[in-house]
Amino acid sequence: MAGGLYDLIIIGAGPAGMTAAVYAARQKARTLVLARDVGGQLNWTLGIENYMGYQFIEGIELIRKFEEQVRKFPIDIKIGRAIESVVRVREGFSVADVDGTKYLGRTALICSGKRPRMLNVPGEELLRGRGLTYCEVCDGPLFQDMDVAVIGGGNSALEAAVDMTKIAKRIYIVSLTPLTGDNILKEKAKEAPNITIMTECETMEVLGDGMVSGIRVKDLKSGTEQVLEVGGVFIEVGLIPNSDFVRDMLTLNQLGEVMVNCACETGVPGLYAAGDVTNVPAKQIVVAAGEGAKAALQAHQYLQKCV
Ligand SMILES: Cc1cc2nc3c(=O)[nH]c(=O)nc-3n(C[C@H](O)[C@H](O)[C@H](O)COP(=O)(O)OP(=O)(O)OC[C@H]3O[C@@H](n4cnc5c(N)ncnc54)[C@H](O)[C@@H]3O)c2cc1C
Numbered sequence: 001m002a003g004g005l006y007d008l009i010i011i012g013a014g015p016a017g018m019t020a021a022v023y024a025a026r027q028k029a030r031t032l033v034l035a036r037d038v039g040g041q042l043n044w045t046l047g048i049e050n051y052m053g054y055q056f057i058e059g060i061e062l063i064r065k066f067e068e069q070v071r072k073f074p075i076d077i078k079i080g081r082a083i084e085s086v087v088r089v090r091e092g093f094s095v096a097d098v099d100g101t102k103y104l105g106r107t108a109l110i111c112s113g114k115r116p117r118m119l120n121v122p123g124e125e126l127l128r129g130r131g132l133t134y135c136e137v138c139d140g141p142l143f144q145d146m147d148v149a150v151i152g153g154g155n156s157a158l159e160a161a162v163d164m165t166k167i168a169k170r171i172y173i174v175s176l177t178p179l180t181g182d183n184i185l186k187e188k189a190k191e192a193p194n195i196t197i198m199t200e201c202e203t204m205e206v207l208g209d210g211m212v213s214g215i216r217v218k219d220l221k222s223g224t225e226q227v228l229e230v231g232g233v234f235i236e237v238g239l240i241p242n243s244d245f246v247r248d249m250l251t252l253n254q255l256g257e258v259m260v261n262c263a264c265e266t267g268v269p270g271l272y273a274a275g276d277v278t279n280v281p282a283k284q285i286v287v288a289a290g291e292g293a294k295a296a297l298q299a300h301q302y303l304q305k306c307v
């Protein structure tokens with residue numbers, strides 16, 4: 001077991017995990033944070049206008065501030081660790097990463113957030129990172145003066161398309177359904193002179209020999225197909241919870257989110273979950289941070305009762 005016995009192991013270093021770490025450390029809990037990256041979805045967020053205390057802050061800057069605060073405390077932080085399993089053991093929980101390294105915690109907290117959903121069409125796998133991306137915020141500037149397609153019709157897709165109006169030449173929004181995003185974003189997309197909106201259209205294939213050169217689109221109303229010649233494809237069809245590693249242990253809802261009660265309890269004593277990976281509504285930074293704080297305090301109470 002690496003590092004001995006921790007009071008609390010936190011899986012994830014997004015807003016939920018980092019806030020939980022600070023709360024746990026302030027309770028003098030021996031705390032370990034294991035995560036693939038620092039910041040989670042904040043890495044994909046350009047500007048934030050609704051995290052209190054900052055009228056505007058870039059995602060990267062907020063991560064830096066969160067991390068700075070976490071590192072002020074004696075918290076063990078291991079980044080670049082993909083967790084594969086959490087198992088109940090006599091001492092509490094054994095948490096294993098993909099390399100087989102195991103960590104032991106008296107309690108554990110799942111803050112593993114969400115990841116982009118795939119389209120699952122031919123060409124997607126082959127052209128990923130070769131003009132096909134799931135993060136306009138990260139990769140948008142690479143497509144200067146090009147024609148691009150944004151796949152999806154919700155808020156992420158509309159935000160991506162509107163953002164690309166300053167960078168790309170032409171943007172096609174290709175949505176399987178009528179647009180479902182917020183009205184304000186729909187209006188912005190409709191008003192933009194370089195956005196073409198194609199609803200009830202299915203993306204059948206991403207085309208390209210080495211790099212993206214287009215997409216094959218089927219109009220579901222007429223049944224006709226056409227090829228859009230684009231150099232970039234942004235897949236913005238939503239997010240899925242990173243809950244696979246507790247699938248067999250915990251109750252998940254139909255979206256794959258970990259079911260918790262208002263005390264962030266999962267139903268397994270000593271095992272908590274917080275943030276976007278859970279069924280708690282409103283997937284926002286302030287909510288994830290608040291839930292992380294709550295979960296850490298609940299874990300502390302649990303540990304107090306156990307001694
Ligand atoms: C493009 C975009 C823009 C957004 N804009 C805003 C905004 O303006 N305002 C706002 O309030 N919210 C915004 N959000 C939502 C906000 O980013 C999320 O609600 C918030 O980041 C959720 O925090 P979290 O800690 O629960 O999860 P995440 O941020 O998803 O962090 C998850 C953490 O878990 C880690 N992890 C995942 N799986 C594993 C594993 N198997 N093993 C180890 N570690 C793992 C990840 O590496 C990461 O550290 C935006 C989201 C996106 C995608």
